[in-house]
Structure formats: C-alpha cells, structure tokens
Amino acid sequence: MPILSYREALNQAMREEMARDDRVFLLGEEVGQYNGAYKVSQGLLKEFGPWRVVDSPIAELGFAGLGVGAAIAGLRPIIEFMTWNFALLAYDQLVNNAAKMRSMSGGQLTCPIVFRGAQGAAHQLASQHSQVFENIYAYIPGLKVAVPATPRDAKGLLKTAIRDEDPIVFMESEVLYGSKGEVEEGELLIPFGQAEVVRQGGDVTIVAWQKMRFVATKAAEELAKEGIEATVIDPRTLRPFDLDAVLGSVARTHRCVIVEEGWPWMGSGAQLADSIQRHGFDDLDAPVLRVTGRDVPMPYAKPLEHTVLPTAERVVEACKNVLYRT
C-alpha cells in the first residue's frame, strides 16, 4: 500500500472528491496560490482552477457564511480555516446557520459543507494559537466532528465528510501533517462513529484521539514493560461517538483512562467519562480518569508548553491509578 503523509492523504481526499463531483470546491486563506499555509492543498489550484480553489480574504465569519450560502444553493463547499483558533470568529455561522439550516427551514434546505483546518498546540505558538475546541462543536446538534490521527483516517474520513449531507467540523492536527502511514489508493470511505482499536490489552482501556493517540500508545508500551496490558481506542470522530466500542472494552478491562489535549473543565473527555460511568457503571472497578492539557492558556516557552501538554508519563500514572497500583 502507498505510504503517504497525513497532509498528502488530505490532499488526495480533496483531489479525488473534486474530480468526482464538480460541486465540491475549496475556499480559505492561502489555499490557492500559496498551496495552503500548511500545504494541504498543494497543486489543487493548478488542477482545478480559481473557481474551485479560492483564496479568500481574512474574513472568517464572512467566508464561513459564504460556504453555508453556497451549500444551500447546491454546492458542496470545503471551507478551510487556517487553524481552528481563528474559526472562533466564525462560530456564529457554524452554530446559528450551518447547524440549524435543515431544522429551521423545516427540512427545505440542507447544508452539506465541510469546515476543516488544524487545531491544537504545535511548537510554541503560545496562547492564542494552541487551542483545542472539539467540544464546542460536538456540543451542537446538527454538526458532526471528526478528529483523525493517521493518514489513512485523514483520507477516509475526509472523503466521507465531503459526501455527507450535513455540516462537518473536520479537525486536523498541525503537528501530524508530516506524519506518514499506509493509505489505500482511490476509494476509501471510513464511516463516522466507528472507533479503531489501536492496541489490545486486558488490563485497562485508554481512549485517545489525534495527537493523544500516540501519547496513549507510547504509554501503553511503557505499561507493557511493567506487565500491564492496555487497550487503546481511537474514536476518530467525537460526534457521532462509538460508545459501544469503548463500553465493550471497558466490560473486559473494568478500567478506563481518557487522554485529551484540551482543557480539563468541560472538555470532551468529561462527556466520555459521563457516558462510560452511566452505561458501564457495573463494569467499572475504578473511576474513569482523564489526562488532559493543563487548565491554563498555553504559555510560549518550551518547558512550559511541555508541562501543559499530556505526556505518556501522566497517562502511565493514571493507568496505574485506576489499577490501584500506586
């Protein structure tokens, strides 16, 4: 199977879908002539021309709304936010227009649109540029949220997203753009709401996505050295969420740790913990624990950034905690 970077996988997904369906277009800052701030749209302008790969002014609210308008008029826009930090300016359009279009029109209008871009800390981008906002979108009925970790998932979920009839929030990871992995050529459609079991182990279930999937895997390897076997589950989408996969694993391991990059209070993991305790109450031998980014605006300095982000060590510790091995 071909080896692609996460970036190339996203690029391939867009290229294939744009070739397949001429209603699909890409619009955002620097997506065209610059080939994308992170080069995700490399070559697309050349291939599809300026009406299908559109460089927009810095007007997140406006161009997100433009996308919604184009969607109700029959197109299938992909709107790129350079990062999701900037998308806060467009939050109103996603929540009040995209998510509600179908409902408030009584089903007359639909809004098939993908909003995509990078989220999370990269390397010392400081407080305004290092944020995770999965939960504020997953909270909204009418939206779906994908958080791919691997090149394969990036491609397969993006293709699914572009074909979906509802608005999608597609969150990529800046630090993963260069990561590589096997990706099927051509048609690859990964359904939303289907977790991937990354690793099997009978002692503890670790739920982690995107960057944290790799932190969790590293932690699992550390734990294995001490004879503790962890299952690592990557949900891949946060809305819908594959609760069955997690509950199935917890029924076997009786313990669960959730790892997330975002802030602790009201972060996505809280919902997962809630769902697990509610539906897996009798299976749990210990409370569900969460390892999260620290509850602070991200500081710039490298050692501080490192202190804020979840580490494999902290995951190991949490796993031992739920195993009462401390």
Next chain:
Amino acid sequence: MPILSYREALNQAMREEMARDDRVFLLGEEVGQYNGAYKVSQGLLKEFGPWRVVDSPIAELGFAGLGVGAAIAGLRPIIEFMTWNFALLAYDQLVNNAAKMRSMSGGQLTCPIVFRGAQGAAHQLASQHSQVFENIYAYIPGLKVAVPATPRDAKGLLKTAIRDEDPIVFMESEVLYGSKGEVEEGELLIPFGQAEVVRQGGDVTIVAWQKMRFVATKAAEELAKEGIEATVIDPRTLRPFDLDAVLGSVARTHRCVIVEEGWPWMGSGAQLADSIQRHGFDDLDAPVLRVTGRDVPMPYAKPLEHTVLPTAERVVEACKNVLYRT
C-alpha cells in the same frame, strides 16, 4: 427583607456598584435610552449619564473587544449582550483576548470585566434564540461563569462579579427576569464557587441551576409525595464549581441526578457527572444520570418546545431510575 424581581436585583447591583466605583460602566445594545431590551438597566442612563450607560451599535465582536480594551486601560466595564445567542459573534474576544490577557502579558495587564445577558429558551423564540452556552465559556481557563437563579443570587453574584479582578461571564435567564424574591438591601456579596442547598433530603441529590433549579424543586416535591426525599443543590456558578457541596451530599444520598437546560452531548452536566464519579466513586450506588434539553435545535411550536425542555416528570423519572424504583 425587600422583595425584588430578578430584573430589579440585577439593576440594583449595577446601580450600587456604579455609585461605589466610578470606573464601572455599562455598555451594550439598548441599555440606555431604551432602558434595556429586558429593562434590566432601567433608569441607569438617567442616573449616570451617557458615558457610563452607553448604547452601542449592533457589533458584538467590536463592543466586546472595546470592553476588554477599556478594562486593560483601568476601567471596569459591564458589557451587556442582549442575549448570549448573539455573543457567539464575540466569542473570539472573550476567549482569545479577555481570558488570556493576564497570561500572555505575563501578568502586566488585567481584565476586570463582566459580560452579562440572558440565555436559554424563553417562549417560542426558535432555534437561533433559545440556546445555552455555559459550557463553552466554563471550558476556558481565565474566565469565570455565574448562572444565578434567584433575585438574591442575581444581586449578590453580580456585585461580586463586578468587583472581581478577572473576566466574568454572567448568564441570566430571560424567563426569570420577572420572578421575585427577598433580597438584602445594600451590600450583598455572594462568593463564586459556593453552592446553595435549596432542599435537604437523604435519598437522592439533584444538581440544578438557574431555570432548572425550579424544575428540580418541583420534581423534589413530586418525589416527596411518594416518600422519596431529594436534596436539591444549586451551584450558582459553574466555574468555579462547588464540588465539595455536591460530593458531601452524594456521600449521604449515594445517588445523583443533574438537570440542565442545554444540549446533552458535551453539556456542562457531563463535567459534573465526571467529577462526581471520579471523586465520589465509592459513594455512588447508581450511575449519575442527567436530564437535559433534547439534542435538537429548538423548534418554534409550543408543544415541540415543551418536548425539548427538561420537565419535572423527566427529573422524577431519572431520580427513580437511580433509586432503582422503576
């Protein structure tokens, strides 16, 4: 003690604080000549003049940012959003500027500001005007979030908020503006992070705030008729949150139900359930259950709106569920 409406209590809090500290001013749409879209600022323009009670253009992003700028320059702004639905346009300013000012300036600048306004469903305002967004603010380190239910709490928490050195998100309830209750005259400062035990009972703990406090109380009365005694706890602020009060009660009742108006997935209650299962794991005899608004954009029609909002019946049912009495 004088009886005031929730609206009057808020008005009194602002009037007293503006009289006490001339750095305090109120700015927002229709707060002046119109005396507030919901009449919360009745009489303030007349009393304090147009520089301290400022009618703004419809520019939520801009005037929220203006408030932040005024705060770092030494004033203590109260920024009124007509409702929190419209504040989505200003979310960037709250998250990226207000919440991070102290941190990214290394402590050089502070941002003592109160953003306030109504949230939640009122009577058939439909999908864009009937939303709850407590969680998206409580998620952000650097912000604090208050959700008063009674006139007394409205006054006492708002006065505390205005004197606080950090940015506050103060969410009122449109349907409660007319509700009445006893309120101390003059100095009344209710600290953030201190729950109120509304009702004592040994069988189940119900956590509910703002409008839902009354739904919970009604449910508790219904339950009492069947011999089930509920404790009702109103946290009053969601960040900070008085977890000790809840855990203390759960240690006695061993069962907990959370009632919230917002959407279920990633709503505030998820965090509370997470915290309770984590710190009260051994005390719980049943999973923590949540009663929430339904997972849909609010429809306009009255019977549909009623179907979406939490009811005392649903709370009663959830309580019986955690008591395994169904």
Next chain:
Amino acid sequence: MAEATTATRSDAAPRAEGVAGGKQELLDLYRRMLLVRRFEEAAGRVYTEGKIGGFCHLYIGQEAVGIGVYTGLDPRRDYLVNAYRDHGHALAWGSSPDAVMAELFGKANGLAHGKGGSMHMFDAARHNFGGYGIVGGQIPLAVGVGFAQRYQKKDGVVVCLFGEAAVNNGAFWESLNMSAVWKLPVIFICENNRYGMGTSIERSSAVTDVWRRACAHDIRGELVDGMDVLAMRDAVARAAAECRGEGGKPVLLEARTYRYRGHSMADPATYRTRDEVEQQKKRDPLNVLLEHARARKLEIDQAELETLEGEIGKVVEQALKASEEGPNPDPSVIWTDVYASPDDPALHRDI
C-alpha cells in the same frame, strides 16, 4: 471625486420614473402590498390574543420594499435571503398566506411545519432562502448563494435584505468586500426604517446615508424611496441588470422606509414621537401608489379598492382559519431534520 465612480446617489429618487405600467399592473402591485398590510394587521391582532408566540416583527409600512424587490426581479432564477422581518417578503415571493400564517401559529401546515416561526420563513421552492434571526448573519449567506450562481454559470441574482442597524456589524463589511472582489451577483438592500429596535441610526452610525458606505468597496450605492413601490421595483430591476451574469458587480441599495409598529410586538416604541409616526404615515406606500395611478390618469377608484379589500380580507380570513384548524406538529418531529436521517448516530436521542 472617487465617489462619483463608487457610491452615486440616484438622481431618479425620490420618485420613480420607470417604465409606466398599465392600470392592471398598478392594481396588481396594490393588491400585493395590500395583502401584506392586511396579513400583518391580522397577525398583530392574533398575537395579542396569544395565538402566536415568540418574537413577531411586523412589516407594516415597509410593504413597498418587499413588493418592489420581488417585482423587480425574475423569481424563476433569482433568490431571496432575508432577515427576521420576513412575513411580507414571504408573501411577496408567493408563499401561501395559509402556510405563512400557520407557521406563525406553529402548526404542522406551516411553511416550516412549525419549526421556524416568525423569524424563519423559508420557501425554497419559491427561491426564498429564508429569514434569519442573528442581525447581519444572513448577509454572508447571500454572498454564498451569489457565489453559487457564478460557479454554476447560472445567471441568477441574489437579493439580500437587512436593516440599517445591521450595517454596523462586521458581517456586512466582510460580505461587501468578498462580493466585490469576486464580482458576485448580489443586490444588498438595506431597509432603512431609521431604528434598530430603539436606537435611531443617528446614534449608531457615523455615516447615516447607508448607500454611501458602498464607497469603501468601490461598488455602486444608491438611495431609493422605499415608500414608492415603483421606485423600488425599478431600482431593483436596474441593479439586477447590472450585476446579472459574468462581469456584473454587486450593488448596494438603501431603501428609506418606516415601520409603523414597534420593533416587535413586545415594543411600545416610546423612543419616537407619535408625531413622527403620523408624519411618516402620510407617505404610506399604498397611498403613494394611488397617487402614481392618479398622476398617470389611471386612477384606482373606491369601488375597485373595496373589491380588493374584500378579496384580500377573504384571503387573510382563510389564512387564519387554516392556521386555527391546522394540526399541531407531533412531538416526535423534534428528531427530524436535525440531520439527514433521524437515525443518524450523531443525534443523541437518549442521554
């Protein structure tokens, strides 16, 4: 200087000298405006009886704008994107009065089956792409619909309505710039009724000639008499011709108009004098049209007016009846039209 090429006050205003229509045409315009007037009066009445909930923003006084917009366009290929003061426009674009009224009643036979209500009148089949409740939030949508016209190589035009208070919101400016950069077929129409809720334009805007703001984006701005349906229709038709098809540029029209009622049914409108309102009513859009007819020696006589009133009265009565009698939506429909399928696992039906 530069202004001459950007925002130009139409010399034609305040009276339209457009293609003179025959009497039938004038009668038709009158009838359309009268329907809106009587419909809104009825809506206001039953609102106070508690039959309509939520916010209810009546269009009384602004009828000439709504009818002028519709009649200036080609509804087979053109589109409407609107704010929340939208009953009149919905009627103008041909939605059944029964369905509009039933929507206000929150009934299953409403335009949006009771899901949208007063602020969200959609009739996609008639190219009415909806009323939106967040001030300014609909403006970028119109740019997107316009983008789709160019993209699909269609020659449709999109008309976007908003109040004069919406132009202080960033969404307006971002939209103007994008539509100008990409030369999109969008007619931005500001219904300047002088107040945004209780705030007069003088208190909220540094520039009170909304049409002049077009200068910032090198697009043409024009002031139109929003009380004169012929002026409105002709200005819209001119603007449509100008922005339709490749190479066309967006246009900003400012329609000076007035709402006779409060901002919404909840607003007693104490921020303006009765005198001001009475003064404005003197140039009532219905009367302005009658004057036009008279000036053209096509006078519409009392008998004709009475016939029209009778006709319209029946239509409105029927709308009320259909709404009273219409079924309430079934509670289970809350789950539909959130996602394409009510069984989508993204929908959390139990928690």
Next chain:
Amino acid sequence: MAEATTATRSDAAPRAEGVAGGKQELLDLYRRMLLVRRFEEAAGRVYTEGKIGGFCHLYIGQEAVGIGVYTGLDPRRDYLVNAYRDHGHALAWGSSPDAVMAELFGKANGLAHGKGGSMHMFDAARHNFGGYGIVGGQIPLAVGVGFAQRYQKKDGVVVCLFGEAAVNNGAFWESLNMSAVWKLPVIFICENNRYGMGTSIERSSAVTDVWRRACAHDIRGELVDGMDVLAMRDAVARAAAECRGEGGKPVLLEARTYRYRGHSMADPATYRTRDEVEQQKKRDPLNVLLEHARARKLEIDQAELETLEGEIGKVVEQALKASEEGPNPDPSVIWTDVYASPDDPALHRDI
C-alpha cells in the same frame, strides 16, 4: 465630493516636509531604526539555529513606521495596541532589547517571563498594550483604550497597528464606526506591506487604497510614505493633534511599506519576485533618512554610521547574551497569571 470631507489623500505624501530636525534628531531616528534592523536580523539568525520557537514575524523593511509612530506621539500619555509583528514596535517604545530578545528565547527574564513569545510583546509600563495574534482582534481593544481616555477625561491618544489584510475583517469596520460615533482618540494605522501572508492586497481587497476606506465612516483617511520616518512621524503627530482631547475624531492612516523577509520565518515568499523585493529595497527606510539628512545638508558620514553600527551591534550582542544566559521559567509558573490568584478555585489544577 463627499470624499473631500472624508478620506483625503495627504498632499504632503510621499515626502515629509515636517519640522526639520537638527542633525542630532536625525541621528537619533537613524539609531532607533538601526536597532530594530539589527535586532531583527539577529532574531532571524538565532531562529534558524532553533533558539527561538513558534511563529516569528520580522519587521525588517518596516522600521520607519514603528519609529515614526513612536516619535510622533507622546509616550507619557499615549498608548500602543499592536498586531503580532511587534518586536520593532516594542523596541521603539523603549522596551529593553534584552527583555524583548529573552522573550523570544522564552526565558524568565523576557518581557512576559516567557509566556507570550514573539507575537505577544507587552510592556504596560511603557504604554505598550501588547501584540495580538488574531488578525484584527486587537483593533476593538484599541477602541476600548481610546474610550477609557475620554471616560477618564485624559488626553491620551491610542495608536492601533494592523496589516492591510486585516482591513477585510469585520473587527476593523465595527471599530471604525464605534470610534467615529463616539469620537474616540484612536489613530488607526494600517501597515500596508502589500501582502497578508502570500496574498497580495489586489487579490483580497476590492479597494486597494486602504486610506480610502475611511469614507465609509466619515473619518479622515491619509496615505503616508511608510518608508520615510519623517513623513510617518509628522503624519502621526498631525493625527494625534487632531484626535487628542474632547471633540477630536479618529483618523485612519495608511503607511505604504514593505517587508523584506517572508511573512514569518517559515515563509519562503515565493509569491513575489526577487526583482520586486530588490526594487523595494532601493527605498530602504535607513537610506531614505540618510537622503533627508543629505538634502538638509546634515549628512551623516561613514564614521558616524560605523560608530552607530558598533554601538547597536553591542546592544544586540548583549541582548543575545542576556537571552542565552537567562533562566528558563520554572514549570510551576504555568499556574500563575491565569487568574489574579493561583489559588482561585476557578483554576482546575488537578483533574
């Protein structure tokens, strides 16, 4: 016509005829610009060595704007609110080069103790109210600082810097209108370096004369030669006099300038030709000032320049040294300066 009273192209541009300074003054301006130039060159160098992280937007080429702004104001009572291309402005406003460089290194002796980094240079004591990273996000803040001046009956002026790509963002327009309605003492200065990252202004803006956009809010717009520190200084001084104190109105200045380097250190800037860059460098702000001196018969000679270079070289060396040697912040400081107290229960230190 209306334009004459709104946005007026300054006839003084492109060369300043302001109050001629003595040689000492010109030397001083030169030294200030040279410090920025050499500091930024050093920052760029050590960035490639991995000593600075994150995004790093250099100010090389734009020095005349930063120094002109500062020297045109009264820093005892005036304020700066800035975007993320902020090292030069921080130095201009008197922050210690050691502290600015140490901030870039993320050290505890940095301006913000390593919490802010390149994009967030704050020096509150020197009235530098910060660099902000969300395009356009700082503009409303400046309006607020200006509001506070009027509110407190102070006569300070606020200068707000932003790039030419920021003017397509709604925040800009909302801010202009509010400051015009309330007559706030804000000087909006657009540093038009022709590109927003890789997009030229022609591709992002319908109107490429940024100063002309002032017309939409009836405020004065002026084009200034941003490569000429004297022109900048004088234009800013005029604007400050105009908006200072009661009754003063905001002003929009457009400084035409150019960045020699890529958008940030990560940008190879392939979207423009080498030729274009070389062409621009011919009007280097340092050289433009030397020409001014020559024209005024106050020539700054080679020896003087070398002395200055030596002096500045040492300052920059020292800044690098202080940064290399500066201590890393202690991990525990992540908990400080989130709230007023690190023990605030709103802070979730364990979860």
